[in-house]
Amino acid sequence: MATSNFIDYVKINCRSGAGGAGSAHFRREKFVDKGGPDGGDGGRGGHIIMKANSQHWTLLHLKYRKHIKAEAGVGGSGARCNGKQGNDVIIEVPLGTIARHPETGEVMGEVTEHDQEVILLKGGRGGLGNWHFRSATNQTPLYAQPGEPGQEEWIVLELKLLADxxxxxxxxxxxxxxxxxxxxxxxxxxxxxxxxxxxxxxxxxxxxxxxxxxxxxxxxxxxxxxxxxxxxxxxxxxxxxxxxxxxxxxxxxxxxxxxxxxxxxxxxxxxxxxxxxxxxxxxxxxxxxxxxxxxxxxxxxxxxxxxxxxxxxxxxxxxxxxxxxxxxxx
Missing domain, CATH: 3.40.50.300 (P-loop containing nucleotide triphosphate hydrolases)
Incomplete structure (x- = not known):
């Protein structure tokens, strides 16, 4: 095996997806008088997930993948339709991999069993549509929540081989x-x-x-x-x-x-x-x-x-x- 093929330390930039915005929509139909608010919620942004794969034994596949970005959530729409959730990004790593914060050294997660998953960065929550803010005193809320931003961090992945x-x-x-x-x-x-x-x-x-x-x-x-x-x-x-x-x-x-x-x-x-x-x-x-x-x-x-x-x-x-x-x- 070539020496260059064994990689046990990588540093990558990860960004989880932003949440979609809630919708400030009002029901408008021909035979419905004063339909009221019906804005749906925005979808959650995609997570950055580390997942153990027993078929991997090195971090070589991540050596040149320096930036990893999850998908943002889709905004809500009328008729109380919620937006689509952003797709998660799954980073497959060998058993025994630890994720650390590069500056503090804090352990963000580790995986030691096949298919074990750890969420490294959570996607932003989707905003609530204006349907949630209706009340007896505010029957036409013009407000809907924006989605939460995603998180962005440099993360160090460090492999420690598991052996008896x-x-x-x-x-x-x-x-x-x-x-x-x-x-x-x-x-x-x-x-x-x-x-x-x-x-x-x-x-x-x-x-x-x-x-x-x-x-x-x-x-x-x-x-x-x-x-x-x-x-x-x-x-x-x-x-x-x-x-x-x-x-x-x-x-x-x-x-x-x-x-x-x-x-x-x-x-x-x-x-x-x-x-x-x-x-x-x-x-x-x-x-x-x-x-x-x-x-x-x-x-x-x-x-x-x-x-x-x-x-x-x-x-x-x-x-x-x-x-x-x-x-x-x-």
Whole structure:
């Protein structure tokens, strides 16, 4: 998949429709004397609605659609005929999309289930026709309400991928290799840093036709919270993951220190991430011998479950799946 095809942040200008004006009309028929007011109401303006679509997984289709405008309501007419309601505009987005105000950061809505809808901007109400203002003391009201104006705002749409397991690790820790081994996802894999430039999702098959979703995000490095490497731009995609799976290669100088460095960068980004369930997988075990493994174990943290794996040799993969499933389904 081309890097340019993954868009997880867009800023768009939205305007809901204005309400139609009420009608100041009087009934005029040949055999009806003093028919009186019969002006109808104006139609409501169209809403701007955000709707979740599970077939979308990126905001690419909105990248070049900077202005979105809903239809205005039609004015009322005689014979108490109400005006037509303006058509709503539905913005389809992937599951996990949040709409924010660009200046205040206020969350205007979010969608996490297929077909879930959130009204971002309401259309203006239609004005009341003069029929509503008739009374014993005002039998010929000349007044009808104008329609309310629509709302206009710049809105930021931000995608946070929904997954059961989020992979966290330095570049070349083996995250992409693991994802390609346990799922049908085919992320780019190469022997140089930052081969993963966009998040990748994969569905991992488990026993008895069960499955869970795993997300691989670009590798982070020490100092990422200060903008080094690719920074923390993509860490929003693990905010909604149930489990954080840390991947540390067996060839690291000190696997425990590397894990703690990753943990520190997550804490600097968002301390609440440390409240999530955490697992540790020591990857590339095919590259070390038993003596090196014994030294490796001495450096590992004691407060987190860990498993040794080799995605290339298919070793430890079932144990890792069992551990993940056990944590997902306690």
């Amino acid at each position: 397991v989020g992979l966290v690790g330095f570049p070349n820790a083996g995250k992409s290799t693991l994802l390609s081994t346990v799922s049908a996802a085919r992320p780019e894999i190469a022997d140089y840093p930052f081969t993963t430039l966009v998040p990748n999702l994969g569905v991992v098959a488990y026993r008895d036709f069960k499955s869970f979703v795993m997300a691989d995000i670009p590798g982070i490095i020490e100092g990422a919270s200060q903008g080094k490497g690719l920074g923390l731009r993509f860490l929003r995609h693990i905010e909604r993951n149930s489990i954080l799976l840390f991947l540390v290669p067996a060839t690291s100088e000190n696997a425990g220190d590397e894990y703690r460095t990753l943990l520190r960068e997550l804490e600097l980004y968002d301390p609440t991430l440390l409240d999530k369930e955490r697992l540790l997988a020591i990857s590339k075990m095919d590259l070390i011998d038993d003596e090196a493994k014994a030294d490796l174990i001495k450096t590992l943290p004691t407060d987190i479950p860990y498993v040794f794996i080799s995605a290339v040799m298919q070793e430890g993969i079932n144990e890792l799946k069992d551990l993940i499933w056990k944590v997902l389904n306690p």
